[in-house]
Amino acid sequence: MNGYNFAYLDEQTKRMIRRALLKAVAIPGHQVPFGSREMPLPYGWGTGGIQVTASVLGAADTLKVIDQGADDTTNAVSIRRFFARTAGVATTTDTNEATIIQTRHRIPEKALREDQIIVYQVPQPEPLSKLEPSRAETRRMHALAEYGSMHVRLYEDITRFGHVAISYDYPVMVNHRYLMAPSPIPAFDNPKMHMMPALQLFGAGREKRIYAIPPYTDVRSLDFDDHPFRTTRAPQCCALCGADDSYLDEVVTDDQGGRMFVCSDTDHCETRQAEGHTGTGEPVVKEAAE
Amino acid sequence: MNIDLPGFADPVAQAQSTFRAVLDALARPGTLHQAGAALTPPAPLAPATAAVLLTLVDHDTPLHIAPDCAEATAWLVFHCSTAPAESAATAAFAVARALPDLATLNAGSDEAPESSTTLVLQVAALGTGPAFTLSGPGLKSPTIFRAEGLPPDFAARWAANHALFPRGIDLILCAGTTLAALPRSITVREG
Numbered sequence: 001m002n003g004y005n006f007a008y009l010d011e012q013t014k015r016m017i018r019r020a021l022l023k024a025v026a027i028p029g030h031q032v033p034f035g036s037r038e039m040p041l042p043y044g045w046g047t048g049g050i051q052v053t054a055s056v057l058g059a060a061d062t063l064k065v066i067d068q069g070a071d072d073t074t075n076a077v078s079i080r081r082f083f084a085r086t087a088g089v090a091t092t093t094d095t096n097e098a099t100i101i102q103t104r105h106r107i108p109e110k111a112l113r114e115d116q117i118i119v120y121q122v123p124q125p126e127p128l129s130k131l132e133p134s135r136a137e138t139r140r141m142h143a144l145a146e147y148g149s150m151h152v153r154l155y156e157d158i159t160r161f162g163h164v165a166i167s168y169d170y171p172v173m174v175n176h177r178y179l180m181a182p183s184p185i186p187a188f189d190n191p192k193m194h195m196m197p198a199l200q201l202f203g204a205g206r207e208k209r210i211y212a213i214p215p216y217t218d219v220r221s222l223d224f225d226d227h228p229f230r231t232t233r234a235p236q237c238c239a240l241c242g243a244d245d246s247y248l249d250e251v252v253t254d255d256q257g258g259r260m261f262v263c264s265d266t267d268h269c270e271t272r273q274a275e276g277h278t279g280t281g282e283p284v285v286k287e288a289a290e
Numbered sequence: 291m292n293i294d295l296p297g298f299a300d301p302v303a304q305a306q307s308t309f310r311a312v313l314d315a316l317a318r319p320g321t322l323h324q325a326g327a328a329l330t331p332p333a334p335l336a337p338a339t340a341a342v343l344l345t346l347v348d349h350d351t352p353l354h355i356a357p358d359c360a361e362a363t364a365w366l367v368f369h370c371s372t373a374p375a376e377s378a379a380t381a382a383f384a385v386a387r388a389l390p391d392l393a394t395l396n397a398g399s400d401e402a403p404e405s406s407t408t409l410v411l412q413v414a415a416l417g418t419g420p421a422f423t424l425s426g427p428g429l430k431s432p433t434i435f436r437a438e439g440l441p442p443d444f445a446a447r448w449a450a451n452h453a454l455f456p457r458g459i460d461l462i463l464c465a466g467t468t469l470a471a472l473p474r475s476i477t478v479r480e481g
Contacts, residue, residue: 023406
């Protein structure tokens with residue numbers, strides 16, 4: 001694209017982000033501050049992820065972008081097109097083909113490989129933000145590995161609901177040292193972060209933080225011995241591919257209470273359908289009208 | 291004057307490929323990667339050493355140049371547009387051909403461990419020589435790493451650095467056009 005550097009960002013900015021990324025990889029789970037730039041899309045649409053991707057991306061890479069698991073939503077389509085125009089890289093919707101996967105709020109169902117990098121878009125990188133509003137204070141808490149307040153927060157859930165009622169952005173301990181926000185992925189995806197063969201990079205544009213998990217790193221969802229972490233999913237099968245182990249989206253089909261459960265990961269669902277798996281294709285639950 | 295030697299012929303693509311080599315090297319400690327093959331660096335820098343510095347160092351990051359690399363100072367200052375750091379303790383990056391006392395470098399603070407120095411160490415060879423066993427994040431199982439030119443007490447000196455975690459020095463090792471890296475999170479055993 002004329003008038004712009006490769007992958008939009010200037011080289012000085014890329015160097016700054018690259019230095020932050022290297023420190024982030026060296027200190028797994030630690031949030032590294034960086035000079036987040038204004039990007040041609042608003043905060044909350046993936047400005048952090050897009051800056052990380054721009055700094056990592058090379059001409060030989062193949063980029064996949066997903067938003068809540070889907071390749072075909074506005075955010076995913078525009079970020080994919082942004083890099084196709086500014087960097088001229090190949091793009092794909094196939095998880096297998098991609099070398100870099102930028103994601104908002106999901107980890108693909110298919111296990112990632114060593115030669116892949118996954119870049120998360122992060123709205124709030126500070127896992128303690130709802131417990132302690134002061135940045136200065138949370139920095140101190142991370143320095144001292146003082147995470148008692150988060151355990152209290154989980155304990156309060158158990159006393160109130162009988163279980164930990166965090167369904168997304170479920171806090172994790174990285175490499176037994178840093179408490180980390182996994183970005184708003186469903187708790188269902190948390191176990192995939194543990195010992196993942198791919199490098200995981202996180203970018204928060206508005207909050208100006210970068211962090212990372214190297215491959216094969218211990219990532220534990222916070223829990224108690226007598227209340228171990230467990231994942232939940234809708235107790236249905238995908239209406240399109242029949243999968244009974246994937247994370248499902250609930251789609252409202254009419255105003256009569258009709259609902260349909262389909263895979264949130266569109267590539268996973270399409271791959272399964274191409275392999276001959278089918279679901280009912282019908283709204284699976286119909287609640288009695290009042 | 292060695293300042294006449296060129297930097298990257300294609301700065302955007304070569305900086306990107308060198309960065310990916312360093313990123314991969316830090317993410318998978320001890321693995322060997324290629325960088326700087328197309329570069330003609332000034333003596334005594336190896337192509338990989340020069341490529342790493344061209345990729346990461348600029349006017350925001352004071353560079354400490356050890357006396358054994360001083361011959362390349364003018365080239366580094368010009369091509370990286372950096373200023374040599376007055377002391378190793380204030381440097382964001384340090385380049386050397388012999389392992390300095392890691393305690394003289396900046397290990398960062400508990401609240402900002404990312405402010406520590408990254409040491410770019412040029413060694414005789416990578417992939418051959420004395421063996422070290424690495425373990426830690428990035429490694430599925432303990433891995434053998436070989437390097438020629440590290441001091442005989444390297445494992446002990448690294449242990450002192452690793453004990454500071456999350457503070458500590460990150461080490462990028464370069465030899466010829468090959469590089470490897472040891473982040474502070476890694477434990478090193480001899481043999």
